[in-house]
Amino acid sequence: xxxxxxxxxxxxxxxxxxxxxxxxxxxxxxxxxxxxxxxxxxxxxxxxxxxxxxxxxxxxxxxxxxxxxxxxxxxxxxxxxxxxxxxxxxxxxxxxxxxxxxxxxxxxxxxxxxxxxxxxxxxxxxxxxxxxxxxxxxx
Amino acid sequence: xxxxxxxxxxxxxxxxxxxxxxxxxxxxxxxxxxxxxxxxxxxxxxxxxxxxxxxxxxxxxxxxxxxxxxxxxxxxxxxxxxxxxxxxxxxxxxxxxxxxxxxxxxxxxxxxxxxxxxxxxxxxxxxxxxxxxxxxxxx
DNA sequence: GCTTGACTTAGAGTGCGCTCTACCACCTAT
DNA sequence: ATAGGTGGTAGAGCGCACTCTAAGTCAAGC
Numbered sequence: 001x002x003x004x005x006x007x008x009x010x011x012x013x014x015x016x017x018x019x020x021x022x023x024x025x026x027x028x029x030x031x032x033x034x035x036x037x038x039x040x041x042x043x044x045x046x047x048x049x050x051x052x053x054x055x056x057x058x059x060x061x062x063x064x065x066x067x068x069x070x071x072x073x074x075x076x077x078x079x080x081x082x083x084x085x086x087x088x089x090x091x092x093x094x095x096x097x098x099x100x101x102x103x104x105x106x107x108x109x110x111x112x113x114x115x116x117x118x119x120x121x122x123x124x125x126x127x128x129x130x131x132x133x134x135x136x137x138x139x
Numbered sequence: 140x141x142x143x144x145x146x147x148x149x150x151x152x153x154x155x156x157x158x159x160x161x162x163x164x165x166x167x168x169x170x171x172x173x174x175x176x177x178x179x180x181x182x183x184x185x186x187x188x189x190x191x192x193x194x195x196x197x198x199x200x201x202x203x204x205x206x207x208x209x210x211x212x213x214x215x216x217x218x219x220x221x222x223x224x225x226x227x228x229x230x231x232x233x234x235x236x237x238x239x240x241x242x243x244x245x246x247x248x249x250x251x252x253x254x255x256x257x258x259x260x261x262x263x264x265x266x267x268x269x270x271x272x273x274x275x276x277x278x
Numbered sequence: 279g280c281t282t283g284a285c286t287t288a289g290a291g292t293g294c295g296c297t298c299t300a301c302c303a304c305c306t307a308t
Numbered sequence: 309a310t311a312g313g314t315g316g317t318a319g320a321g322c323g324c325a326c327t328c329t330a331a332g333t334c335a336a337g338c
Contacts, residue, residue: 004314014315015297034304036315049247056240060295081251088248091241098237101195102230108188109227112220143284153285154327173334175285199325 001039003029010047025050025060025067056091140178142168149186164189164199164206195230 007014020026021037026046029037053063066083069076146153159165160176165185168176192202205222208215 002315013297016295018316019296031316034315036304052240052243055236056244077251081248084244084248084251088241088244091237091244095234095237095241097194098230098234101191102227102234104191105195105223105227105230109220109223112216112223141284152327155325157286158326173285175334 001041001043003037003039006039006043010044010051012047020050023060024064027071053087056087057094058087062087140180140182142176142178145178145182149183149190151186159189162199163203166210192226195226196233197226201226 001009003014003017007017010017012020017026018037021028026043029039029043032038050063053066062083066080069080069083140148142153142156146156149156151159156165157176160167165182168178168182171177189202192205201222205219208219208222
């Protein structure tokens with residue numbers, strides 16, 4: 001499979017695929033006679049997995065760490081598992097935070113609904129302070 | 140309240156607070172005789188609200204839109220509500236996606252658990268393709 | 279009255295994750 | 309044989325959201 005086809009199948013641009021290879025997220029692809037990358041379908045599984053990590057907010061640095069462990073063979077399975085478990089916790093915290101913030105947003109919208117031409121001028125007057133727990137936002 | 144105190148109270152750096160004012164997220168602060176910003180406690184409510192929007196992934200452009208509507212007085216309440224409702228939907232979708240992706244991650248970790256020294260060499264072999272629904276990731 | 283430190287401005291720099299450009303090589307169809 | 313499309317590399321540029329620097333002002337404490 002050439003890079004253009006892979007690009008269509010995985011939804012990343014050829015540019016991005018080459019970039020991923022350059023930084024080490026993808027293994028160096030085999031080449032044809034003319035030096036063009038030639039992919040095996042198996043790369044799609046790996047790209048899909050990377051997509052999951054990305055969609056759950058894992059920074060590229062960390063994906064790289066995982067990719068490196070993977071390259072190093074089966075002896076690194078434990079470490080890889082640890083990395084995923086750690087990430088899992090982070091995602092769970094992010095999920096809880098997002099849920100809380102959504103609830104606050106819903107309450108806020110409800111007050112808008114109630115106060116169409118009521119006493120509210122300052123729309124930012126929160127009724128319930130509601131815990132703004134430690135956000136997962138980068139410091 | 141001077142900017143340093145506000146900074147401590149809201150958890151943003153003085154730099155960031157000035158930056159927010161510069162781009163229009165915060166109203167131009169009143170100044171003392173020496174030209175220094177002097178804040179009223181009410182700004183904290185607004186900053187907290189901005190924090191919620193940020194924590195739910197709203198880009199600054201959109202917060203700016205909201206801030207501008209707010210500046211324009213109560214006649215913009217409907218528009219502000221619409222903006223929040225739209226954002227709410229986006230957050231809900233993001234939440235569902237995150238939940239799905241977390242589930243996939245959990246399954247993956249489970250297979251790691253099962254396959255300590257089993258047939259698995261390629262850790263990225265997914266069992267169930269599991270819908271990688273349209274992600275909220277910027278295209 | 280002099281130092282210290284929090285403040286002011288404009289604007290430069292940073293880190294992330296791409297995204298695009300320039301320019302060249304190759305391959306296929308007409 | 310040539311034109312167009314696809315690919316290659318190196319490296320510049322971009323959008324976002326800050327973050328920091330430089331150079332100066334001002335008020336308070338010793």
